[in-house]
Amino acid sequence: MLSRLWLFALVPLSLLAGCNNTLNPLCGSARPAPLVASLSPSTVTFAEVQQGVLLSVNGSQFVPASEIVINGKVLAASATNAQQLQVMLTSSVISGTGKVPVKVVTPSGNTSDVGCSSGGTSSVLTLTVN
Numbered sequence: 001m002l003s004r005l006w007l008f009a010l011v012p013l014s015l016l017a018g019c020n021n022t023l024n025p026l027c028g029s030a031r032p033a034p035l036v037a038s039l040s041p042s043t044v045t046f047a048e049v050q051q052g053v054l055l056s057v058n059g060s061q062f063v064p065a066s067e068i069v070i071n072g073k074v075l076a077a078s079a080t081n082a083q084q085l086q087v088m089l090t091s092s093v094i095s096g097t098g099k100v101p102v103k104v105v106t107p108s109g110n111t112s113d114v115g116c117s118s119g120g121t122s123s124v125l126t127l128t129v130n
Contacts, residue, residue, distance in 0.1 A: 043129075046091075052090050054088055061082065063082070096129070101125075
């Protein structure tokens, strides 16, 4: 207990308030906010969607609890690693052609520590369906 208090005393308070979890040793199981970089494929035909096509979302800071949101529908994703999530696209998810918004949401983890953020929502990528 004393060593944990000593460690806390070494961390400036400015780092703890609204902190970056990597700087706060007390954040424990907090999950990082997901970052998206690209989609693979980034363009599909609606015929491919009707048959079922695997979409990979590439980025970083993904965890097994991360979910892919397509057209506002939250989909359970398979985390192949911390840089890639995959989901099967079908006509129950995408109903026609057009530009489709895709983002990743990571629910918060088990953290009740003051100053720790956990989880979050990525920026939006666009999937083109022809």
